[in-house]
Amino acid sequence: MLLRKLIKLKNIVINLNQFRCYCEKFVKYERIIAHETEIVNNELVPEIKLHLITPNCKLYYSKIDESIPFKNDPFFLIFWIGGIALTRFVLDNPGIVKSKTILDFGSGCGSLSIAAKMCGAKIAVANDIDEVSIIAAQMNARLNNVIIDTEIRNLIDHPDSFSYDIVFFGDVFYDEEFASTLLPWIENLLEKKKRVFIGDPGRHGFKVCRNLNLTQLQQYLLPENVKNENNGFEFGYVWEVQR
Incomplete structure (x- = not known):
């Protein structure tokens, strides 16, 4: 005893x-x-404030191989095009997420989860395997006076991922190899009658989605500064994957 x-x-x-x-x-x-970021509003998503790297920040000018105060590159301090498009789409269509449980896969700065909670989602989970990304998402949620949940586990085809009503994929089709690992999961989500939305500017890795039944829901013209910082992409797109 x-x-x-x-x-x-x-x-x-x-x-x-x-x-x-x-x-x-x-x-x-x-x-x-x-210390390393600035609190800003994106021109396309003025409703939400985020801690981001801007031209006023030292990190904006740092090279990849230079010493940075994070273990991994701080991709979560950038508001990527797919995230911008999905966040704008949710804010414009709150009925999609109202009273629903949503998973924001590869959540980065957490903007989509924040938008979902602002629009009445029952539960919004920011999921990223980078623990500092999760911290940034929580900081951004507090900035916008909402409470989000976070999940650091890799949920690709994980049983827990099927408990959500909607799964959002923003900017995760950045290369074909990783994108290909997502397709079986997306197909399983659809079989279980979950809704799946994708936000992307049309990167090279997005080509693997050509066999999916995609419906384009929205196209957003990007602000000039976003175009300049993203290799000249002009538009952010939102698709829903249909069964």
Whole structure:
């Protein structure tokens, strides 16, 4: 009996230490994100404020191989075209997400989850395997006075992913190899009668989607600064994948 109590106490101490380490890491990266970014509104999505890298930030001019204050490249501090398009689409069509549970796969800055909660989603989960991305998404949610959930596990074809009503894929078709890993999952989601939306400017990796039954729902002309920062892409597109 005493041994069991000691083991239980030890596990509690370990869990508390893990929680403390997580909190310290959370605070550390919150400070770094706040220091390295600017709070801005995108021209196409003025309703939402985000911590982003802008021309006023040192990181904007840093090269890939230069030392940065993150373990991985901070893609979550950029508002990518597919995310812009999906976020605008949700804000313009709140009925799609109202009272629904949604998964924002590869969530980055978390804009889509934030928009979904602003539009009345029951649950909005920002899912990214980069833990600092999750911290950034939570910071952005607080900026906009909403509460989102977060998930750091890889949910590609994971059983838990089928519990959501809608899954959004923004900017995840950046190369054909990774994009190809998503197709079986998308097909399984459709078989389980989930709604699937994709946001993308038409990158090379998006070609793997040509065998999907895609319906283009919206096309957004991008602001000049977004065009210039994204290799000249002019439009952001939103598609729904049909069965």
